[in-house]
Amino acid sequence: MAKRIDVKDLNVYYGDFRAVEGVTMGIDARSVTAFIGPSGCGKSTFLRTLNRMHEVLPIGRVDGEVLLDGADLYDKNVDPVAVRRTIGMVFQRPNPFPTMSIFDNVAAGLRLNGMKKKSELQDVVERALQGANLWKEVKDRLDKPGAGLSGGQQQRLCIARAIAVRPQVLLMDEPCSALDPISTLAIEDLISELKNDYTIVIVTHNMQQAARVSDRTAFFNIAGTGAPGKLIEVDQTATMFSSPREQATEDYISGRFG
Numbered sequence: 001m002a003k004r005i006d007v008k009d010l011n012v013y014y015g016d017f018r019a020v021e022g023v024t025m026g027i028d029a030r031s032v033t034a035f036i037g038p039s040g041c042g043k044s045t046f047l048r049t050l051n052r053m054h055e056v057l058p059i060g061r062v063d064g065e066v067l068l069d070g071a072d073l074y075d076k077n078v079d080p081v082a083v084r085r086t087i088g089m090v091f092q093r094p095n096p097f098p099t100m101s102i103f104d105n106v107a108a109g110l111r112l113n114g115m116k117k118k119s120e121l122q123d124v125v126e127r128a129l130q131g132a133n134l135w136k137e138v139k140d141r142l143d144k145p146g147a148g149l150s151g152g153q154q155q156r157l158c159i160a161r162a163i164a165v166r167p168q169v170l171l172m173d174e175p176c177s178a179l180d181p182i183s184t185l186a187i188e189d190l191i192s193e194l195k196n197d198y199t200i201v202i203v204t205h206n207m208q209q210a211a212r213v214s215d216r217t218a219f220f221n222i223a224g225t226g227a228p229g230k231l232i233e234v235d236q237t238a239t240m241f242s243s244p245r246e247q248a249t250e251d252y253i254s255g256r257f258g
């Protein structure tokens with residue numbers, strides 16, 4: 001189910017502006033890969049190319065290859081909507097559907113995929129909520145609005161919604177930046193569990209978080225305002241944090257800039 005991703009010479013544009021230049025890297029299946037780097041270096045932009053979300057913007061354009069177990073996501077015969085179904089995304093701010101119940105939030109994607117039987121939906125919703133470590137807290141209030149949960153619970157609800165449709169990859173764009181430390185730890189524990197089943201990519205500004213949750217870390221940087229973001233290096237997280245190859249990585253990790 002979990003798949004690996006290989007990116008080859010990827011350039012990402014907003015109109016004429018090249019925001020990310022020449023990224024080539026592999027992302028292992030069933031592992032957590034963290035993207036780190038200073039603000040504006042293109043981490044989120046690059047992340048959104050991995051499930052073809054970038055091109056939702058009219059000015060969004062990509063060239064290069066993103067291979068999911070060897071198959072190019074940008075092949076002209078590939079349906080971008082199908083890509084977004086197999087590569088799920090969790091955003092910075094928890095964004096449950098505000099008027100929907102907790103149950104319906106998790107069931108929404110399943111219903112879109114044609115699952116109609118109540119008993120089947122109940123099974124999958126329960127499994128997804130358990131997978132997101134939220135079941136115990138919400139099992140007696142499934143018919144209450146998702147918007148009534150705490151921020152940390154809402155983010156776990158969004159993770160449950162994302163995993164309910166059994167994606168092959170889960171992309172997370174600073175999933176803890178709006179959360180308190182306790183909720184952050186709950187999400188980090190969850191990420192460590194989910195990697196047994198999913199390929200996970202997480203953008204984070206928090207060095208400790210990258211060190212705690214990821215197996216591999218990719219450092220991106222920009223030469224200056226208006227310059228494109230570039231991948232500087234990617235390696236095992238332990239190596240990146242103890243003996244990176246590039247001086248810029250060491251400077252960033254040790255807090256000398258960014």
Ligand SMILES: Nc1ncnc2c1ncn2[C@@H]1O[C@H](COP(=O)(O)OP(=O)(O)OP(=O)(O)O)[C@@H](O)[C@H]1O
Binds near residue numbers: 057
């Ligand atoms: N919708 C947009 N239209 C035009 N340019 C954009 C758009 N979104 C982002 N950019 C530009 O693309 C570059 C990369 O931005 P991006 O948000 O990907 O960086 P980031 O590393 O994720 O930053 P941060 O850590 O602050 O979230 C920046 O120069 C940014 O201004």
